[in-house]
Amino acid sequence: MREIYKSFAEALLKGDQEDALNIVKKVHYYNRAEAFLDIFTPAMRYIGDLWENNDISVADEHLATAVCDFVLSRLYPAKSSSSQAMLNKRAMFLCLEGEQHYLGLKMVSSLFEEAGWNTRYLGPNLPLEYALKHAAAWQPDVIGLSVTIVYHLPLLKTYVKELSKLSFKPEIFVGGRLVGTYDLLPYCKEAVLVKDLNELYKIIGQKEHGEKLDALL
């Protein structure tokens, strides 16, 4: 059987939101985490390979990103419909200044929300100054950072160092493409490095408990 992530990638590249949603509907027995792991993540990485090999253009890749973002938003849990009891815990998520790769972070935020956390997703490219101010005012238990591009690593070090100095001592989670590829410990000794969504689930609970897609679409 043709891998479903490739069909999903094709729908993204055609800019076909309905087709992309229909492909997700076919795996209605999956929960969010399974869909993110088996379909969304490999599809976007496959699109990266096509782009790197010049099989698709920058415009194609932007279109695919936009459609993927649309489908992710459709799957984002409504605050009131979380399958789990609210935990009275807060988590905020952001990408470092200059970092534009936010799709993975948005998935992670969605999974925390589903697991009963109160989340704030601050998206790409957030300068440290604003991250610090927002965190100081909202006092999250967890701050999740995402890093994809190697030349952002020096910044990662600064973000982790400064955020971990906050008086209420948030736990800092660092994820993103580079965490699965390199040993980033020297850049963020004060943080928890999370390689992928399976690792995340060891921290926030069992992925089998997530809502099935048929209840969402």
Ligand code: B12
């Ligand atoms: C889409 C895309 C873009 C989009 C980003 C859109 C967006 N809104 O995210 C745009 C067009 C903006 C872009 C720009 C660039 N990109 Co780009 N991009 C990609 C692409 C195709 C997909 C990224 C993606 O969504 N992956 C899927 C997600 C789900 O995976 P992920 O981020 O790893 O997230 C997972 C885990 O890591 C984890 N996770 C992620 N964050 C966090 C955080 C926490 C707290 C936790 C716990 C877990 C976690 O959970 C996720 C779920 O599985 C990749 C290809 C690839 N292999 O990833 C290239 C890729 C990353 N890009 C690349 C490049 C080179 C660039 C540019 C430099 C291109 C240029 N010359 O301008 C710029 C840099 C922009 C910048 N300053 O950030 C290269 C990087 C190569 C390298 N060696 O560094 C790649 C690998 C493409 C390639 N094959 O060459 N890109």
